Amino acid sequence: MSALQDTRTALDALMLQHRVEQFYYAEAALIDGRDFMAWLNLFTDDTRYLVPIHRNTAVNEFSDSLGDAGLAHFDDDKSVLQRRVIRMASGRAWAEDPPSIQRHLITNVQARQLEGGELDARSCFQVHRYRLDREVEVFTGARVDVLRPDGESFRIASRTVYLDHATVLANNLNVFF
Amino acid sequence: MSDMRFGDVRSLCDMNEGVLSPLVFTDEAIYQLELDRIFGRAWxxxxxxxxxxxxxxxxxxxxxxxxxxxxxxxxxxxxxxxxxxxxxxxxxxxxxxxxxxxxxxxxxxxxxxxxxxxxxxxxxxxxxxxxxxxxxxxxxxxxxxDTYKGLVFGTWDPSAPTLIDYLGDAAWYLDTPLDRFEGGMELMGGVNKWIVKANWKIIAEQFVNDMLHPEMTHISALIASVPPGADMSNMQLPVTGRQFTSPQGHGMGLWTDGPILDLTLGERVKHYLVDDSYAAAVARVGKARADVQAAHMTLFPTGVVLFGFNHIRVIHPVSVDESEIWTWQLSPAAAPPEVKQLWAKNSQRAFGAGGLFETEDSAVWSGIQRTMKGAIGRRHPFAVQMGDRVNRGPDPDYPGRVTQRAYSEVAARGFYHRWLEMLTSENWREMDRAAQARYAEGGHQ
Missing domain, CATH: 2.102.10.10 (Rieske [2Fe-2S] iron-sulphur domain)
Structure with missing residues (x-):
C-alpha cells in the first residue's frame, strides 16, 4: 500500500514536471512564432511581470544585487504588457521591422505545489536574437513564476525575470522573456 | 585620417551653412580629440x-x-x-x-x-x-x-568656469523639472544601463534638438498608448512650444500643450503635474515654467533631462561608434507615494532599455551609424538646416535664444558650433570669444 502511494506520488511529480515543461515549451513557441496576443493570454488578469535591474555589488552584498527597488526594466501589469504587445503587432514598430528572429531555449525547470493550488515554477532561459544582417544578441537569465492551474494547463499569475546582465548588452530589450 | 588637424575638423562642420560631415561620427582621431578636449574639460x-x-x-x-x-x-x-x-x-x-x-x-x-x-x-x-x-x-x-539642484557635475579643468556659469541660461530651464516642487526631487531606485552602437553625438543631438521625430519614429508606441477604441484620425502632436539654444551648446525643445503626457505618464500623474501642483509651481517658478509639460534637453556634452518625465540620462562615449546610455528616474519628494512610483515606472516604460518609445530611437541611432561604414556614406554632408535662421529677438517669457516653435534645428547648430569651438580652442577665453563672435553675427541661428 505504502509502496503504491510512493509510486503514485512519484508519478504525480513526474506528471507535474512534464506539464510545466510542456507549458513553457508551448509558451516559447508562441513568442518565437510572434503570436504575441496568444502569449499575452497566458497571463492572468491580475498578473505582475517584473524584470529587475542587476547591479554589480561587493561579494557580501550579492543578495542585494538582484534589482534596485523602484527601478526595473519591466514592472508591468496586464494592461502595460498588452500595450507592449499592441506596439509589436502594430506593424510600425520599426525596431522590429523586419522582425528579429528569436529563439527561446527554456531549461532547468523546477516546479512545486504551493498551498492553495498554485505552483512555484522556476526555469532558466537563453534567448538568441538575430536582427538584420549581423546583429546577434544573447540574453540569459532565470524566471520565477507563480503558475495558476487553468483546466489542463496554467496561466502565469506572476513572473520575475532575473537577467544575467547589469548593463544590457543590446540596443534594446524588445524581447519578452 | 589618423592625423586629424583642426583645420580638417573645421571643414567637416559648418553650422553657418548647416552642413555636417558624417566623418564627425566615424573618425577615430576626432573621437580621441573629443576625449581630450571636450570630456577632459567640459562640466x-x-x-x-x-x-x-x-x-x-x-x-x-x-x-x-x-x-x-x-x-x-x-x-x-x-x-x-x-x-x-x-x-x-x-x-x-x-x-x-x-x-x-x-x-x-x-x-x-x-x-x-x-x-x-x-x-x-x-x-x-x-x-x-x-x-x-x-x-x-x-x-x-x-x-x-559641484551640484545643481540635485544633479552632480564635474570637470577635470581647473580653469573651467563655475558650474552655474557653464550652465548659463540652461539653469533657468533646468529649474522647471528640478525646482518646480516644494521639497525637491527624489531618486527612485538606481540606474538602468544599455549600449547603443552609435556615436555619442547622434544620441545627444536628438535630445538637444529633435521634437519632430516622434510622430514618425514612435508611431507604434503612440498607437499602443491611446486608449482602446480611441479615434486616432484627429490626433496631432503639440506644436505650441519653443526651442532654446545657448552659447555653451546646451539646448532644448519644450511643449506647453498636447497629449504626450496623458499617453505616457497616465491620467493620475498628469493630473498631479498640471492640476494638483500647478498653483504652487506658478508661485515657485512662475507661469512660463509651470506651463512646460514636456521637454527634451541636452546639457553639453552628454547630460540629458526629459522634463515632465523626470528622466535623467548620461550618454557615455565608450568608443567612436558605441555609447552606453545610463538613465535614472526622479520623482517629487513631496508627492503621494503611489504618484512617485507610477511616475518612475511609466517614464521607464517609455524611455528605459525596454521602453515603448526608446527601442525605436536606438534602432534609428544604430541605423545612422551603419550607413557611414563606407567611403561614399561618409562623403556627403548631412543637412542641419531646419528652423528660423533669422534672429527674432528676445522672447518675452523664455530667456536666451529661443525660436517661436518647438520644431527647429537651431539647437543642433548651437550644439555643433560649441562642439567645434571646444575641439579647436586652446582655452576657455578663446571658446567664449568664438561664441560671442558668432552670436554677434547671428551665426548661432
Missing amino acids: VLLCPAGQIPAPGDFFNTYVGADRVIVVRQKDGSVKALLNQCRHRGNELIRQDSGNVKAITCTYHGWSWDTAGSLRSVPYEDIVFPEGFDKSAWGCVQMAQV
Missing part, C-alpha cells in the same frame, strides 16, 4: 546626488572613456576620483555602487581615503628604505565638482 553630468546620499557612498561611472568614482565626503561635499591606481594602474573599484571607508588596490594594497589621499603603502619601510612621499601620489581627481 560632465556625473549622477543624481541621490545616488550617493551618505558619507562613503560611491558611484562608479564614466567621464568620456575614463572610469571615475564619484564619492560622498564626510563633510557632505562630493569628489570624483579617477578609478586608477597611481602605482601600477589597476582599477581601484569594480563595483557599480556601494559604500567604502578606504579605497584599496587589489594589486599591491596601496590604500587611499575617500578624499583621494594616499594613506598606506604595505611594507612601506621595506620597499621604500629611502622614504616615500605619499602626499605626491593622491588619486587623480576632477578639478571641480
